[in-house]
Amino acid sequence: MIGRLIDGRYLVRSRIARGGMATVYLATDQRLERRVAIKIMHGHLSDDSTFKNRFVQEARSAARLANPHVVSVFDQGQDSDMAYLVMEYLPGITLRELLAERGTLSAQQVVDIMDAVLTGLAAAHRAGIVHRDVKPENVLLADDGRIKISDFGLARAASANTATGQALLGTIAYLSPELVTRGIADTRSDIYALGIMMYEMLTGEQPYKGEQPMQIAYQHANDSVPRPSARNPEVPDELDDLVLWATERDPEQRPTNAGELLDRLHEIEGQLGFSVSTSTQSTMFLPPLPLPGGSDLTSVLASPGPAGTAVTTAPDDDASRLTVRTARRRRKGFALFLVVLLLAGLAGGTGWYFGSGPGSRVQVPNLAGAEPEAASARLAELGFEVADVQEYSFEVPEGLVTRTDPEPGTFIDKNGTVTLYVSQGRQPVSIGMLEGKTLAEVREFAEANRLTVNEPTEQYSGDVPRDVVLSVTDAEGKDFVKEAGSVLQGASLDVIVSVGGIPDVVGQGQSTARNDLESVGLDVADDNQQEFSDDFEKGQVIRVVFPEGPLRPGAAVTLVVSKGQDLVEVPDVVDMTIADAKAALEERGFVVDLQTVVPENLWGEDVFSIVSQDIEGGTSVKRGSTVTIAANL
Template identity: 35%
Template sequence: MDTTVADPLVGRVLDGRYRIESRIARGGMATVYVARDIRLDRTVAIKVMHAGLAADDEFVRRFIGEAKAAAALSNPNVVAVYDQGTDGEHVYLVMEYVRGRTLRDLLTARGRLGPREALEVMQPVLAALGAAHRAGLVHRDVKPENVLITEDGQAKVADFGLARAETASGMTKTGMIIGTVGYLAPEQVLSGSADVRSDVYAAGTMLFELVTGELPHQGDTPLAVAYKHVNETVPPPSTLVPGLPHRLDALVTRATARQPADRPQDANAMLAEVAEVHAGLPRDIDERMPQGGTAVMPAGMPPDRTRMFDARTAPTGAPPPPPRRTPADRAIGALTGRYVLIAIGAIAAVVLGWAVWYQTSGQYDRVPEQIIGMRVADARDQLEQGGLDVRVAEPVFNDRVRKGEVAISDPGPGARVTQGATVTLTPSKGRTPREVPDVTGKSEDEARRILQDKGFTPGEVSSAPSQSVAKGRVTRTSPAAGQKHSPDERVRIVLSSGMSMPSLLGRNGQEAENQLRGMGLDVKVEKRKRENSAPGSVIGQDPDPGTGVSSGDKVTLVVNERDCLFGGFFCNDGNRGDGEQIPVPNVMGQPIDQARKALRNSGFKVEIGSRVGNRVVGQNPIGGQAPRGSKVTIWG
């Protein structure tokens, strides 16, 4: 614990309520103190922002907003946020005071944890992150330093929302990311953006560190480590610690996938996978692996007294004291000695029986009855441990078996095979492909619901400009509507970021106005006189070309005035007011080339506006009548 002698806040009462008693730690963003809540007479922890950050109004605004969001979380594995306030130049956050130590302290003392124990630590951590993700909150700084272990072994996650506020303030000083660069997801390195899947990546990295004692990516500088996050895949933990189960390897690999869409989609999904892997591990796997030290059990799980001792009564890393022998123990030992010869005889009989069995039927084995539906890696392990050779065939679609599990075995389940025989495992590559539904024009929530009703899982959401779809609505999916796609593969959703203001300078003013009104925009036309510009043409527009606009937005066209005679019958732009009026074909939905041909055959000139697809999604004018030879604009 660092000194508090020179700290001016120690002894001060913030906001007339919180008396600062001592300093716990100082970081790059804030200093943490132990304080006394005078009003409620309880001990609390107070995080006081550094003066440089407190002077940044935008940062403070986001800090307060995130503090409110964190305070709304109700989960026993989240360090509770009690209050937030400002006292002069001090912006502070009042939190639950947790007596204990950090997961970093535990890892430093132990070196690494066994696979079963590591998953037991991860479960409350992921439960806390899952509560935040359901509330729309991203932690952004998941690491052992932010996991607190209470004196009774309960794990609590701290600092929700603070890293998010820090990132939002635009601060990128190297010193502020050195401590966390080892857990940064590739998207955080590349763009500074993060979502719930970034927390999943950090959690997967932390799990790797718990079972190996090392971070997966290391380098001489933070930049070198960040480069590896972007360009290198996290290796399976068993490459550093032989003997770790393949299912743990697969869990870490999936959680730390470089593409966010390939990871569990939030901490709740990862928690389910962690629980499944934990349930499938042998209960004694930690004892069979080389390790020792103090075990930590999450709250709500009774400690296993056969393999744990209290960190408060024994030095860290020391073996538990040997049990004291009682008179009853000595009596049992003496009695046991009388049966040593009998035991030896029994063992000899077992060995002889095994030898007879081996000569008659020991050369045979059976394919496990439950092999269908097992993870391929687990099935391979079990068969190879039984002395069988394993070959993995190309995956096939299967509606009854999940992706990555055994769909077919040859020989089949229960079949008798000789030692050394080959068993071929055919993995499932997911359910049989089906047509992706059309969700064009739907809101994101509606699109997700429709996809889920059809058995699909929505994937990554991105945005792109659209001239025909309102902002925030779905423009397309990937794969596209109507294409065949396995429900086990995610469907990407592309939302409209709004229409793009077209370039109208030099265009006929009436045509430009009609085009904008056809886009649902509120058009104001101003007329001005400009020499050297065609009469009636557009000489100005607001907003500029390429600007994003949405239906109902106000736009302005500036049109060059033209001189007309006889009440507008003849104008100096060469247009006549009494041209032959002919019907305008409606070509909406037709292929672009077919629509162009139909309009030309009807006596109109055709102009192609912006073009994204191959079919007409917009037309001006649409229907009605127009002068022969006049222009019809279509968009694709």
Template identity: 40%
Template sequence: MDTTLTDPLVGKLLDGRYRVESRIARGGMATVYLALDVRLDRTVAVKVMHRSLAEDPAFVRRFIGEAKSVASLSHPNVVHVFDQGTDGDNVYLSMEYVPGRTLRDVLRSRGRLPAREALEVMIPVLAALGSAHQAGLIHRDVKPENVLLADDGRVKVVDFGLARAIEATNQTRTGVMIGTIGYMSPEQVTSGAADARSDVYAAGIMLFELVTGRQPYEGETPMSVAYRHVHDTVPVPSSLLPGSPPLLDTLVAQATARDPAMRPADATALLVAAVEAHRMLPKDSGPVPSVPTGPVPSGPVPGPVAPPAANHTLIQPRGDLLTGPAADLARPAPKASGGFKAKWFMAVLAVVMVVAVGVTGWLFSQDTTIMVPRLVGTNIKVAEEKARQSGFVVEIGKAENDEKAPKGTVIRTEPVEGTEVEEKSKLVLVASDGPKRVAVPNVVGLSEPEARTKLAEAGLVVDEVNKQRSETVPRGQVMRTVPAVGNRVKEGSKVSLMLSAGLLAPDVKGMPRDQADAFLRGAGFIPEFVEQTDAAQPCTVIAQDPQPNAEIDKGAVIRMTLSQCNNGGWHWPWEINNGVTGENPGGQTFLVIPNVMYKDVKAARQELSALGMKVRVRKGLGRGRVLAQRPPGGQQAPAGTEVTLWH
């Protein structure tokens, strides 16, 4: 019975976007479907989590976070995640559809792989893991089931971060280990901790399985296998498969060291070692011998080994031990009758042989042609090794910035892919140096034109220019930038400038001379006074330059015009009999104006109003405290007199 016919999702439109066509596979955590993205008209693979997981809020939160992280990975050997969402009880991932088989399917059908072929599978797997490790992502469940071999020969790694999302569920809060026990590192078994070196361990186990056709540990229960991971040293392939290349023994031993500190730091480090081992292996890895059954012996871990010799000496048996045609060719020929004919025949034969050898040598001396393979998008180290094997002399060009290609992947070749050239021709590989980013230069303290020039030299563009008052930065100078100085931004980005507007000239008109002098000096300005005679009140500022609220710098000169100060006959309008208090003949009540200097403006206003005075507040520096007062404190004045305060 076709299970897809009974699957309720087949034929449905998931989340209003993905029309589910058929079921591809079903696993312990999810079911994978072939679907059509009706919005973009493309075929995708949709992985729907099992309902027991989707009902756990902790899993859903972690699943969404991990999906976003994995979607940011852009590597040719990683199955791309396009989308994530929920539709009712269905929590799903939309992924790149890769027609082909899993590495587990290949192992079931073929058994073990030859050494070179095993490395040719592992190298792209390690390149994918290395890219994730550099982005701060850990796979946590590296195994043949999570490696896809596409029909077109590509190798893809799937299910990044899914194990981490599972760790958040209620199902794992009772000490259950997450992962596939045959590939779990000792630290995952004992503490649940995992980092890049845990993925390296699992990759080492997978390499062992590819070469030998079986996992290193087998037991009746998962716990017995876990025990061996913690307490035993992983055997090397040659202990199970005599004649296995020592280079593979070294790779497996280093990757599966029980102490994480003894393993390669991440998958990129193991990738470099794997590429070098592949380069040193002989082209012909030989026949595939059978692997014995039963327990795998564990033994000492081998150290680094010398590469095998490239040339092998051929030992040939002595001629008198040969029989058959070979013996006939090896023995001396008997003397022939008719010596002249024999000699003539031998002479002709020699000439023919010389000509044949010459023609053969000429044919083999002619140059053969090779074609530039497809290397764009491949890790630079992997591409270099592949190009060398194809017969090119490889040169690594200077890396170039690229907004899309991940750092370390090939962005172009010289000559380009598909070009037919002579063998041992030079092939230049140019890798991506990642997106180009430039630091916002330090333009603080520069004028606007100077800042614009410096930003342009850095490849940046000035956007908005705003102003802000400042007591410390001179007018017209840059106070700060947005983004801030030192931030690395995309070339051509816009940068906003904040210029200093300096200070605003305070309004001191109507202020007594002594108070205006103290007021301006306290604010950091230089007061200058000029007297005039035609004024009602003595020693009072009647004009100023610059005008109030004009932009000026701290330390600027403010010139003021005063009413004449030397006028002994002048007095306030209410002054009578040299300031006698009490009631005047008109019946007015005189009060002493309190001194409210340096008090809070609001409190000073309340105090004067309570005495029956009218209060007028004028902004000077805008600091909220009284910095000048007219009439001054201690002066007698009738109730209702207007008192002006500056702050």
């Protein structure tokens, strides 16, 4: 690209910087004979309409602004397959480079820079433009003391405060909470980024750090930015408050635009006794970098004010000026040569040390689930020392690698030690006698020891209270209610739990007995058994018939209900023969007591007749009663 003439007008001289979307070159505008910065989109992005639109947007946004603190855009166009943007060239450094060199800035320096940046950004906000990518890389500090804000490639109209689209744009360290959570940006989002940038200038570091971008984004969305004075006690309270105001998580609590924040900054300048800045003032506060040989051709003083100006010493005649410029270029070239040699030496030495020398670092592989012998061989190939440790594992089968220390993906020095943890299988769990334990206590114990309690079985027990376990058995049938033992983690336990006793319904009426039994979960048969009973009145429950085996809720039971006493009418057997009388009484279930002095077998039962009976015929008595009869002699 160096030496190329773009669009027949811009001759590329050298490269200034390279970014993710474009490279910036120093070029000469041959038509107007001036130096410009030309921003050329990367070739692989030239077919992407989104990036081309951002190029055009940057040109249009900057063109709407006429402010000494905004980098001017002169031209925009397309040369063959290259999209380009022509901007004002400002020799100098960025605020990022200044912070990298100095760490923290003084309160006066921060105020001077913020005054210029806010002035430029206020002009953008007044024009209805939201920058959306405010950060130190986009603040330019020119050699002549001018401070300008650049890169409006992400800018949009302030009314277009909708989501950014496929992904959040801008640098994550400066994104406002509303951009992180909703993808919405307005002028207050720029204010938040300015507050983060001010914090960084005052403390030398950003307020939030993290290994992953999402960790930083989460902190922006959920945490409040701390006071800068907590890290740098020299920060004045006024600047502390200004940073906190600009970085409020709620956009409604921040300044509405850069102009409002600029007004407050001017008040602080007066409170701190600083010389009040104006939008056209050139802010010159940076001491120059020393030239090779230790001589400075130019001495730059503090910010120019009523009492001082920049003082420059220079030769008077043309020949002397030419000699000075030639010497300066020679010294600069020699210094650059030395820097290149030094960097090359450092790069080579560093590459050897960390690539193949003693400082080389190797990534620990993921060996979980591997055979220990194979895992040890793999680590030995990578140059590690190997140590073996046995441990129980719930997931990894016995005899396989469970994990490594350090973790997989960690880079450690060659010859470092990696510990292989090998599974002994699942850990045994000791179980004491569980007699008298409730179901809740058994479940709590099981959960704490990675055991599984199967759906419990309920059973009636008149001796064990409700919810107390009757038995807890493992797969082998061992009952831990009766004895202690152990199982392996992950084992399943079968539990039988008491639901209390069964109510005694003997002697109750049929309806009451049914309700009591059904209230504890038993199923009472509709067809009852009935029996005669001398002890229970008719309709009372004599007993309950239960199924064989353990009795559990839902079991079917049958009620045995009394029919009362079994009464039979005594027949009239007077005048009957002995045989007929006995037959009639015994047929109805009576016991016959015959009273006669003549033996029955002497004359026969059909010879003599009955002359009396002790229970009168027609009387009803209990079946099986004894009836005494007398025969005629």
